[in-house]
Amino acid sequence: MALWRIRATVDDRPGYLSVLTASLALRSVNILAVQVHTTEAGAVDDFLVDAPDSMTETELLTAIAKGRGRNAFVARAEAQGLADQPTRALALAGRLVHEPDTLGEALVALLDATEVRWRPEPLAGRPGHDDERMRLADPAGGSFEVLRGAPAFTPAEYARAQALVELSGALLRRQREQSTLLLADGAELTVRQATADDLEGVRRLHQRSSAATLQRRYLGGGRPADARLRRLLEPSGAGRTLLAVAGDRVVAMANLLTEGDLGEIAILVEDGWQRRGIGTALLRRLLAHAERSGIAAVEAHAAADNVAMLRTLRRLGAGPAERDGTMVSVTLPVPAERPVGEETPAVS
Numbered sequence: 001m002a003l004w005r006i007r008a009t010v011d012d013r014p015g016y017l018s019v020l021t022a023s024l025a026l027r028s029v030n031i032l033a034v035q036v037h038t039t040e041a042g043a044v045d046d047f048l049v050d051a052p053d054s055m056t057e058t059e060l061l062t063a064i065a066k067g068r069g070r071n072a073f074v075a076r077a078e079a080q081g082l083a084d085q086p087t088r089a090l091a092l093a094g095r096l097v098h099e100p101d102t103l104g105e106a107l108v109a110l111l112d113a114t115e116v117r118w119r120p121e122p123l124a125g126r127p128g129h130d131d132e133r134m135r136l137a138d139p140a141g142g143s144f145e146v147l148r149g150a151p152a153f154t155p156a157e158y159a160r161a162q163a164l165v166e167l168s169g170a171l172l173r174r175q176r177e178q179s180t181l182l183l184a185d186g187a188e189l190t191v192r193q194a195t196a197d198d199l200e201g202v203r204r205l206h207q208r209s210s211a212a213t214l215q216r217r218y219l220g221g222g223r224p225a226d227a228r229l230r231r232l233l234e235p236s237g238a239g240r241t242l243l244a245v246a247g248d249r250v251v252a253m254a255n256l257l258t259e260g261d262l263g264e265i266a267i268l269v270e271d272g273w274q275r276r277g278i279g280t281a282l283l284r285r286l287l288a289h290a291e292r293s294g295i296a297a298v299e300a301h302a303a304a305d306n307v308a309m310l311r312t313l314r315r316l317g318a319g320p321a322e323r324d325g326t327m328v329s330v331t332l333p334v335p336a337e338r339p340v341g342e343e344t345p346a347v348s
Helices: 016-025 057-066 085-098 103-111 155-176 196-208 211-218 226-233 278-292 307-315
Strands: 002-010 030-039 042-051 070-076 115-119 133-137 143-147 179-182 188-193 240-246 249-259 262-269 297-303 322-324 327-332
Touching (some): 002 057, 030 155, 103 115, 103 143, 103 155, 133 155, 188 278, 196 226, 196 240, 211 262, 226 249, 240 278, 262 278, 278 297, 278 307, 297 307
Antiparallel strands (some): 002 042, 002 070, 030 042, 133 143, 188 240, 240 249, 249 262, 322 327
């Protein structure tokens, strides 16, 4: 038996798909997968089939015609074609997450394109497609022209390609939010938003932090379990977690947790990196994010003997402290406008 890819258009009326499949079945053609693309010209049926080794392309085209199929396309297929389109698209999306600059290659694989041309100029006119050409904006700048002689592109394929483009754009926007933090002593750190993939790095940050540092961060609690760390890495609502990274080592984590239009911030800095301005820099960025997200007020809680943290909060404009036993709570002003560029923080 041999694998073939078949695409043909049939009238979008009840029973017409069954006529086509019956015509193929009469010739011992086994349908392994099928997709239906709705178009203005009718239903475009895309098959992956297993046909007898002796069957030729001409015989397959004859069977399609007798099954009331038109505009037929037939080509030999490889075993990897057994993966259905949703699985294929998800695999390519996963690749983009780790390699955001491979959008062109992903489009080739998704669409079985013969060629993808990239141009530095922005897309002229609106994105779209015709039978042999698809036009897409490149989120990184420029535009893509995707070419395929046959079969003709369908609206469903264009929608899949556009979804990959939008994913690439979201990934690039996240990359742009990454910045370099230059400390007063000349050291450089990368500041970026946390993701679920940072669990191991944040776990190691907690393992390297002393019991006293963890106690100040979690106000008496010990090292948090992984389930809590996952919630901190990707907080709900308008919340955000920022990381300061030296090389591939997470040295600080700052969290903004929200409930409605209220927020709460907290920070953990590895012992060897404390009192170097990292906490101030991260908290300023979180307050700027709170302002952009419409957060009305932000609170912070600290142990009454945590002098360094209380000094940092005062530097950020914290209001009068409210003491409850060994804990102090303050409200921080949400800035009306605050620079978001790189900064050189003062040493705490």
